Amino acid sequence: MTYDDLLRRAAALARPGHRAILGIAGSPGAGKTTLARRLVRDxxxxxAHVPMDGFHLADAELDRLGLRDRKGAPETFDAGGYAALLRRLRDERGEVVYAPGFERVLEQPIAGAVPVPPGARLVVTEGNYLLLDTGSWVRVRGELDEVWFCAPDEEDRVRRLVARHEEFGKSHEAAVAWVLRSDQRNAELVAGTRERADLVLTAAQLPEP
Incomplete structure (x- = not known):
């Protein structure tokens, strides 16, 4: 299956008079955002593209909960709020719906940053935990028409992830340490969900970053 095949499959979900939601899952650095942006562009x-990252808990709340060093783990997201937004996107098609975004330089969620217009018949949402079967993540999966799982080469995934952390201010040593500690734990958790996906995409099927 080529990228053009994926594009046609996504387009087929966008039927007139209906709003579908396509989920793209995968471990940190797997290429989810690249694929989502490319599909929406084409x-x-x-x-419309609605990332899960807008539902990160704010750092102040993570500090209160003692979870700052776990940022990016499932419990550091508002999964219930994410599920509620997906339901709203499905139900409220006649007006603009605003979703939160995520500012990578600040590493903070930004309210009302992502407009989804009435004409968007397909919402592409992406995040690590779309296929988790615990807590409110179960409700998230229930709102998705399909979920595709990005499964790139592991060395490429780690390399891209280190480069991303460096791009947003971490030293090389700090980036490697974070990837091998926090991100790797999350990656292993996400990898165990791939069998629940409707489609698993290999490196050859994913667009270049």
Missing amino acids: LGDIA
Whole structure:
């Protein structure tokens, strides 16, 4: 299956008079955002991109909960709020719905940053934990028409992830340490969910970053 095949499959979900939600899951650095942005770009006005990252808990709340060093783990997201937004996107098609975004330089969620217009018949949402079967993540999966799982080469995934952390201010040593500690734990958890996906995509099927 090529990227063009994926594009056609996504387009087929976007039926007139209906709003579908396509989920793209995978471990940190797997290429989820790249694929989501490419699909939305190529589909044009009928599609919108809503990342899960807007539902990160704020650092102040993570500090209160004692979870700052676990940032990025499932318990550091508002999964219930994410599920509620997905339901709202499905139900409220006649007006603009605003979703939160995530500012990578600040490493903070930003309210009302992502507009989803009425004409968007397909919402592409991406995140690590779309296929988790615990807590409110079960409700998230229930709102998704399909979920595709990105499974790139592991060395490439880690390399991209280190580069991303460096791009947003970490030293090389700090980036490697974070990837091998926090991100790797999350990656192992996510890898165990791939069998629940409708489609598993290998490196050859994923667009270049």
